[in-house]
Amino acid sequence: MGDFFHSLFSSEGLRQIITSGGVPLMCLIIFAETGLLIGFFLPGDTLLFLAGSLSATGEIQMSIFILIILLVVSAIIGNSIGYFIGAKAGKKLFERPDSHLFKKEHLIKTHNFYEKYGPITMVAARFIPIVRTFAPVVAGTVDMSKRRFTVYNIVGAILWIGGVTALGYFLGKTFPDIIKYLQIAVIGVVVISLMLPVVGWLKSRRATSKN
16 A cells, blocks of 8 residues: 555656556546545646546557546546535534644635635636645535536536646657656646636736726
8 A cells, every 4th residue: 555655656656557547546536636635645637647648658548538528527526525525514624633634734725725716716726736625625614505616616627637638648649758757747737727727817806806
């Protein structure tokens, strides 16, 4: 088990996990990171980018479109579980003591993020490690309407899963050796991804202030 978790944080180890566990394991990891509080440490961005790259090189023999759809569904279900946890036990979680797998500070930081940026957090959080795990829980805790949550949940999943995986696929097709520089590529993806929701939020704030 220790070797498995160690492999999650090395590009070659994660590559072996993906090729050996296949699509079901990838879907499980995405589900756990977005739906289970203990999944905050999982490397979703790296996995998605690598999955796209391996699909481009043929190591994952599945249509990139089907792969993205399956991962998007996993992310949507995961966030829905997180929302349910928040709605049922969210307030109690803020009183829960820390443990090896649960740190209350992550929940508090996500809550503060939500308070600052509002419902758009559900989309922006998809691109921020740790925050994406706790954002749906916070949404359930603060009683965001199910309809609004569902919209942001679906949009966020499509943008995150589709964007990062498709970029990995495109770069894998163009530069087959991109996997050797996986960590640098993923950092660049995360930085660019974070800029998009922030720019959108700033534009909406300016439009609101003019009105």
